[in-house]
Amino acid sequence: MQLESLSTPCLLVDKMRFMNNISRLKSRLSELGVAARPHLKTLKSVEAVKFLLPSFDSPCTVSTLKEAKEFVAAGYRNITYAVGITADKLPTVLELQHQGAHINILIDNAVQAEAILAFCETNHCTLHVLIEIDCDGMRAGIKPSDEQLGKIALKLASRGCFAGVLTHSGGAYLCQSENEIKQFAVQERNAITQAASRIRAMGLPCNTVSVGSTPTAHYGEDWEGVTEVRAGVYVFFDLVMANLGVCELKDIALSVVTRVIGHNAEKNWLIIDAGWMALSKDPGDGNNGYGLVEKANEDIIASAMVNSVNQEHGIIHLPSTELLSSYPIGSILRILPNHACATAAMHESYHVVDQRGEMTNWSRFNGW
Amino acid sequence: MQLESLSTPCLLVDKMRFMNNISRLKSRLSELGVAARPHLKTLKSVEAVKFLLPSFDSPCTVSTLKEAKEFVAAGYRNITYAVGITADKLPTVLELQHQGAHINILIDNAVQAEAILAFCETNHCTLHVLIEIDCDGMRAGIKPSDEQLGKIALKLASRGCFAGVLTHSGGAYLCQSENEIKQFAVQERNAITQAASRIRAMGLPCNTVSVGSTPTAHYGEDWEGVTEVRAGVYVFFDLVMANLGVCELKDIALSVVTRVIGHNAEKNWLIIDAGWMALSKDPGDGNNGYGLVEKANEDIIASAMVNSVNQEHGIIHLPSTELLSSYPIGSILRILPNHACATAAMHESYHVVDQRGEMTNWSRFNGW
Known part of the structure; x- marks a missing residue:
């Protein structure tokens, strides 16, 4: 060197390690029969992302609309923007849809749902909305048992805007052992599949059932009922992940x-x-x-x-x-x-x- | 708004507060009869800096060569790069000098001095070197009493590269009261003027005697023997500075x-x-x-x-x-x-x- x-x-990237890290998670999720939707918030690089996403249709996740804009401009078109959205950001999402991208957006309350429906009404469009589920009490989302869940899903579905459910197990970063991470993955899966079941019991389809965090993605042993797993920092890993044993x-x-x-x-x-x-x-x-x-x-x-x-x-x-x-x-x-x-x-x-x-x-x- | x-x-800047903050320090230093050399590491904006520097010849300080390059490209030409330099960065400094800027660089050891002299010999040039003085034991610099000080100054002066001394009282951020900050400013001044005196006693000129930190710049009461005061974060201020009482x-x-x-x-x-x-x-x-x-x-x-x-x-x-x-x-x-x-x-x-x-x-x- x-x-x-x-x-x-x-910044220096060791490409062999980077490629190995990507292969490791890919193999694991493939063995477990669940799709990956890698998170690009760590990389934020068009040149790098081709090593992570095999095709322009490969699913991916972003943390900002800037990422969505950059990756759509580079040709990628299957993107989940995994931060709760507000009305002011909707015109950008629609613009990206007009450019041929499928953008999933995220909400966890009725106010956001109303804003989206009003926007769709005004703009004669359909947006693809995931409802965020709280699996660990750490950040955003609604509890899978919350009666609001069904109400919001129904409201969105009335205009064809309901796409599924999503959760993030950020609490897994606080685990102390491999076994705790495995347990956390079970908790995460239970929360999201409970949410999906409740929605399906209302007669609605729930096509996307999305989970993710780098620790649970690597230690989860059973993703039955989950359609995709998100993770981001694993492409590089770091001292937090090493100390966690991931x-x-x-x-x-x-x-x-x-x-x-x-x-x-x-x-x-x-x-x-x-x-x-x-x-x-x-x-x-x-x-x-x-x-x-x-x-x-x-x-x-x-x-x-x-x-x-x-x-x-x-x-x-x-x-x-x-x-x-x-x-x-x-x-x-x-x-x-x-x-x-x-x-x-x-x-x-x-x-x-x-x-x-x-x-x-x-x-x-x-x-x- | x-x-x-x-x-x-x-980011939002309240321009009236920004202008008031700039005026406040300018007035204070002007009353005390000492020049200001504002630090641009906080702002890093060509559009903003004109409110801080009255002319292209106004003295300023930077923390990276990127800042130096950007501000020289914008016309400014009196710049101190206030981080210890290594040989690999010298070609950039010389290039900026060729563009008409006066760049002061900083060292605190004989290895750096040798590298600079070798570079000047090879490139038939003179660089302007300040020796960093340690006034508080917090970071870099040599003690004013260290015998190395005179040796390094003499070595630099042998090729016309010695420009003066500089210190940063980073320890002032840890003060608990206005009075402590005032005392810290005294300690800072004593350290730098002691260094300058020792160098002058050897028969060398010591044109630049530079001090600075936002707290001491605002509370120092006597800058006798000091030629310039540096400060950066004061243009915006922040919660650390508010809690410190600055x-x-x-x-x-x-x-x-x-x-x-x-x-x-x-x-x-x-x-x-x-x-x-x-x-x-x-x-x-x-x-x-x-x-x-x-x-x-x-x-x-x-x-x-x-x-x-x-x-x-x-x-x-x-x-x-x-x-x-x-x-x-x-x-x-x-x-x-x-x-x-x-x-x-x-x-x-x-x-x-x-x-x-x-x-x-x-x-x-x-x-x-």
């Missing part, structure tokens, strides 16, 4: 390349040119500072982490067994991220290195 | 405009479309979650903050005295940022509203 040629700080450190495909710009001999500190602007301020699970430290050759420096960050400075408190002189001014280090989505979001492109050491570049975008 | 017309989430909440000129996208009636939660992607994951001083919540009309909702964030979701635990129905789905809220530099960094433009309610747009950039 010619890391010396890189301007620092910057991957190993050697699976993490994303790192920040940085240079040593200073030594504090009194304190045995390395100062690096990667601060929160390059690493993000995400503390992960609180165990690894702002990231673990690898040498350019990928050996992890035991007990070293980025202990503090300013905008463009990171400080590594080297353990006393490590000499500052082993890390001369100008030398390259690599920082493994706490949270790959957050770290990637601080950058405008990925440097991608393959097995032969050849380097290419993928652009990425942010914004809404 | 026509906030309803904005696509959310987005500004009041009503001075904060930056907010994130967001919409309510969900209600959790059981828990009295509002779900908003601003997650860490719009607010940053910066926890500030830990007292305000991920930001305080204002209504569209700028009334702060007492005891409300963004309690948790995911990528595109924020959750506000409303106090029991507030009814969810007062914040209908689709309604606009504004979030005051913990740390304006970090929140601004998540966006690509500012919506700027003036006293008459007229709105304009300033673009901003990130990257290196």
Whole structure:
């Protein structure tokens, strides 16, 4: 790897790990007989997404309408926008439909349903609406037992706008063991299939029954009744996922390349040119500072982490067994991220290195 | 203000507050007879910077070479790049000098000095080098009493590359009172003037004697011996600065405009479309979650903050005295940022509203 040629700080993707991570989840879901709808919020790169989505019709998930616009412009046309929508965002969705894309949108209350029906009435159109189900009490969604569920589904169905149900098991990030994640996947499946059953019992079709989070996608053992599984961060993985046991450190495909710009001999500190602007301020699970430290050759420096960050400075408190002189001014280090989505979001492109050491570049975008 | 017309989430700048914040520091430093060298790392906007820098020759500070390149391209030519430099970044600095800019660069060790001298030898050029002084033990720099200081200054001066000394009192962010900040400013001044005196005692000129942090810039009472004061976040201010007493909440000129996208009636939660992607994951001083919540009309909702964030979701635990129905789905809220530099960094433009309610747009950039 010619890391010396890189301007620092910057993002590096290990392409072999990236491809392996993609294959792993694909195989697992395929064995379990359930479709994947990968989440593109981590990658946000048109060049990268072709390794994840085999065709322009492959299902995918996005977290912003900017992602939807970028991926539709690139040719993809089967997209779920998995954040609760408000009326002001509907014209963009319709515009994307006019461009030939099938966009699923998400709601969890009657006000949103009314707004969508009014919009469809005015614009003589049909939108494809999923109802968000709360499977863990962590964020949005309505409980599968909530009587509102049937009312909203009926209301949407009256104009042909009801497409199914969706849940996100964000609580799985707080699990402490593989077994807990497996249990969480059961809880997630039970919630969503209960919701789907209640809707079907009313005589409505419920075509989409969508679940997802990177932990449950990797440890769920039975997706009976579920039509698709969403996951995003697994393409890169990160320290949160490694500490959760979903991957190993050697699976993490994303790192920040940085240079040593200073030594504090009194304190045995390395100062690096990667601060929160390059690493993000995400503390992960609180165990690894702002990231673990690898040498350019990928050996992890035991007990070293980025202990503090300013905008463009990171400080590594080297353990006393490590000499500052082993890390001369100008030398390259690599920082493994706490949270790959957050770290990637601080950058405008990925440097991608393959097995032969050849380097290419993928652009990425942010914004809404 | 026509906030309803904005696509959310987005950044909003209150231009009157922004202009007042700029005037306040300008007046203070002018009364104390010391020059300002504003830091542009917070703004990163060519359209915005004209309100801060009266002329293309006005001194300014940057945290990345990307900022230097952007502002030189816009015509500014008196720039200090205030992060320790390594050899790989020197060609960019020379290129900017060839474009007519005066760029001060920063080092704190002999290895960097040697690299710069070797580069100047090879390229038949002179670079303008400041030596970073450690005034608080928080980050980079050499102690004013360190014998290395004189050696490095002499080495640089041998090729006409020595420009002066610079320190950053980042520790002032940890002060607990106005009085502590005043004391910190004294400590900062003492450190930098001691360094300058030691260098002058060796017979070298020390033209630049630079200090800075937003707290000490606003509370320092005597800058005798100091030639310039740097500060950045003061143009917007934020909750960290308000809690520190450097500004009041009503001075904060930056907010994130967001919409309510969900209600959790059981828990009295509002779900908003601003997650860490719009607010940053910066926890500030830990007292305000991920930001305080204002209504569209700028009334702060007492005891409300963004309690948790995911990528595109924020959750506000409303106090029991507030009814969810007062914040209908689709309604606009504004979030005051913990740390304006970090929140601004998540966006690509500012919506700027003036006293008459007229709105304009300033673009901003990130990257290196």
